[in-house]
Each structure stands twice: as structure tokens, then as C-alpha cells.
Amino acid sequence: MTFLGDGHPGIWNAVESFATQSWLIRREVLDWYHLKENLFKVGGSLKRLEAVEHLLWRGFVNKAIDAFDGVKSKRAKNFQAYLTKHYQRIPDYQYYQQLGIVIGSGDVESKIKQVGARVKLSGARWHLHNVSRILRLRCAYLNHSPLLSVNVLS
Template sequence: MIGIRGIENLHRVGGSLKRLKRAQNKLWQGSTLEAIAEFIGVTSKGSEKFQKYLQKHQSRIPDYQNYQHLGIDIGSGAVESLIKQIGARIKIVGAQWNEKNVPQILRLRCAYLNNDIKLGVSA
């Protein structure tokens, strides 16, 4: 995903603010080729670096605008929060964890959160 890193890289390109805004809008729509086209003829190192970045990560850049339209969460905050919660629960004071048991605990936690006890018992 283009995310924050991609937007930071975009603004390092410099030059015309209108061009940067157009490129950002193209990226928001998942149109990496059109975003790259905005920099044709721009010979700065920042521009060349950003074009290479887009070409390398082209397959990973989603159509954020469409995701937002469909109501799909495009932020990473919820996932990051869950990771912190799981990490805190695994570090319970006095608990001893065997590395091979962690997947079982996580499977049970997922089953509990999904109200699917079969998932935790049978998997």
C-alpha cells in the first residue's frame, strides 16, 4: 500500500504543487501509471526516485477511493490496536508461554471474538 511512506516520498519530489496534488489524487484512485505520467519530463532525482518507487510497488497500491466508497476501512489503526492487545495478554504477569502454544491461544482468541467455538476446538 502506498500509505504514509508513499505520500512522504511524493512530497520529497518537490516542484509544482499542482502536479503533486494531481499525482496524489491519481494514487488515491489506484492509478499508478497515471501518477507516474505526471512526472514525465521532470528530471529531478526526487522525481526519478519516486517513479521507481511507484513502479516497484505498483501491484501493492490499492484503489483507496473505491475502498472508501465500499465502506472498507483503509486505516491500520484497528489492526495495530489488536496487535498491542494480544501482545499485552500474552505478557500476563506470572504466565509462562511456550512458543509452540501461542498459535493455539491465538486460534482460541479468534474463535471467541468471532463467536465460533468450533474454530477454536477443531482447528
Template sequence: MAKPLICLGDGHDGIWNLFREIGEKQERIEILDWYHLIENLYKVGGSFQRIEEVKCFLWKGEVEAAISCCEGWSEPQVENFITYLNKHKHRIVNYGYLQAEGISIGSGSVESKIKQIAHRLKITGASWESGNVPQVLRHRCAYLNGCLF
């Protein structure tokens, strides 16, 4: 049986729509980027102790416990955060386990590479043709996945 494809995203709908085009649902593991998740938690505000309690539940993938902690908070952003958690519930996993297994929990390195490629396409003297970019990206992905012979 083939290893599932790990799809790590920041919560933007466009990312998840792209992932839907890659294989069947049972062939993918969708993971919400840990750092974007926590960034959204910090937007709620509140005491350090309450934030850390919710953060601890989220680190273990315990979404329902995190939501229970948030209920009753008076901060105006809490309802938005609970909606966000419910929307991505199936993508919030045991981050500690993934990290221990050497699986990335943040999409920052991918975002950085995208910016780097975009910059290279725009530098003075570059002779990139936009039609060739998808092929270069396919080769890069194949190389990183150990599929380029």
C-alpha cells in the same frame, strides 16, 4: 466461489513475503497502504499543486498517469518514488472505490493492535508464554473473520 483475501501492507518486502504464504495469488487481493503510499509521495517534495495532481491519480489507481506526472521533476527523490510505484504497481488500486465499499485502505489499526499485543506480552506480572501467542492470534483472526463458532 469464496471471497478473495484482502492483504493490506505498507510496502515492506517482509509483509508481501508473508502474504505469499497465504493461499494462491488469485485468492488474494494485495493492496498497498494508502497512507504509506502518500507518505512516500511527500518525500519527493515539490509544489502543492504537483503533489495533489499525482495524489489524485494514485487515489484512482492510475499509476501510469502518476508516473507520467512525476517524470521530469528535478527533485532528487523522484526516481526512488517512480521505482517504488513500479514495484507496487499491481498493489495500487482504486482507493476511493475500496473506501466506498467499506474496505480499509490503511494498515494503521493493524499496526496499533500488533503494538498493543506486544505491550501486553511484556507487562509486569503477565504470564504469557511465547509459544502460545500464535494460537491466540489465530483465534483473534478467526473471530474477526467470523469463522470462530
């Protein structure tokens, strides 16, 4: 199962508590677009930022960290710490994309907003107490799950 998130610790704490089943093979991926956004917040040399972006795109985290070794700014040091903290969550994004593994959470965030809007519409047919059932059914459908039964949805 792939868990995709930004750098917020709450997300990864939730993943840790959720994914305790021994049978679950867990893949954690740091959202590429959040990673890139944090990279460009460092500022400084555009040439260095683009070089580091390429390194991160291919999963060369150590080289990306090393690229900021001579930089004295607090933002650069914070970014190095961010990369170190999420080291295991930074894959070869190009390879993942070729495999069809989602590398950005934008689509998920969009769907969450869409569900929220449907629940809040006046006269909405989606009711808050049914949302979890609808979402479970949608997930099962998208995953081609054989578990599309009433028992799973309760």
C-alpha cells in the same frame, strides 16, 4: 484474502510464500498512508503532489507516474520506480474504502503493539507461547469463521 503492507520487500516476499494455496484468492494492497508519505517525500511543487495524490487515491497509477516525467530529481525517479514496482498493489482506494476494505495498516500495527505490551507486562496473563493461539482465535472471531474449534487452534 487481503494482504496489506507498505513497500518493504520482506512483507511481499512473506505474502508470496504464505499465499501459495491454489484455493486462495489473494488481493494485495499497498498501504495508502505509506504511499502518501512516500509521495510527499518527493518534495517540489505542492500543486503537483496534491494532483498526484488525487490520481493515486483513484488508482490512476500510470498518470501518477507520468506526472513526474519532467522532474529531474532523484526522489522523483525513485518514486516513479516505487509506483512501477507496486503497480498491481495500488487500487482505487476510494472504491475500496466505500466497500469497507481496509486501505491502511495503522490499526493492525496498533494491535500488534498492544499484544506486545500485554505479553511484556509483569504478571501478565498472556504468555508468549499462547499468543499465536489467541491471535488465531481473534482472527476467526472477527472473520465470523465456523472454524472456532480446539483443533484449529493447535
